[in-house]
Amino acid sequence: MQTPSRQPSFSQGEGRRRGIISLTPLIDVVFILLVFFMLSSSFLEWRAITVATTGSSTTGSGERSRESLLLSVSDVTIRLNGEQISIRELIPLLQRQMEADPTLFIQVMPIGETRLQSVVKLLDQFKLAGITRFRLIRDGNWSTPPAGVAGS
Template sequence: MKKKHNRETEDANIDMTPMLDIVFIMLIFFIVTTSFVKEKGLIVNRPDDAQKSNKPSKNVSIKIDANGFVYMNGRQIDIERVEANIQSFLAENITENAVIQADKETKHGVVVRVLDQAARAGLPRLSVMVDKE
């Protein structure tokens, strides 16, 4: 007896292996041929979170008039006590900056003494302003 094949009893199967092989080969091809280019741009140095504080930062403001009198944050101080006054200011405020405003008639020796004392007090950034008149 001859067996008759019926279409309903046969299941149509498609072999997926060759298609998966091609997909993986294409994936490997694209990964290997992709060039990774480092984008050029500006490098930004951001401060660490440990340096942040709740207190706002203030600058130390030192003014020297034509007669050599020194004023720190609006009050007159002795030229020999600049370092001590800056240290007491730094105990209460967080800053690295000092702005020294000298009159154009001020002697350079006085300005240099104030700069030296500010540097010894622990201020790494010092700026000197002079009127151009």
């Protein structure tokens, strides 16, 4: 009599068993990496803004020089030579005046407690419009630093 040959069958589950791989440690590592990169990353775009500075915003007689415009900037308003103006009106007006007088400078003066971000947004819009001749000047109220602030 012949002995029947035994052949492995897939349905019988014989042979080497496969171990179950748990995904929990992998998910933990991914979340730890995610948290690490979120905490160590900066979501702000850092870039330099080139700004011409002046020693004084006035001439010897106390009046502004004729080749410059004074743009007073606060968080809520923009004033061109003392008159309130919207940003939509300001950019085309400045472009026309810069084309008419290439030596014209715009003196940008943040007033009061203006946040830096408001000024930077305005300067970015100037740059996008091709207006590159501007100076950042100090508010007259900045002559002495606030109490507790070191500086000259």
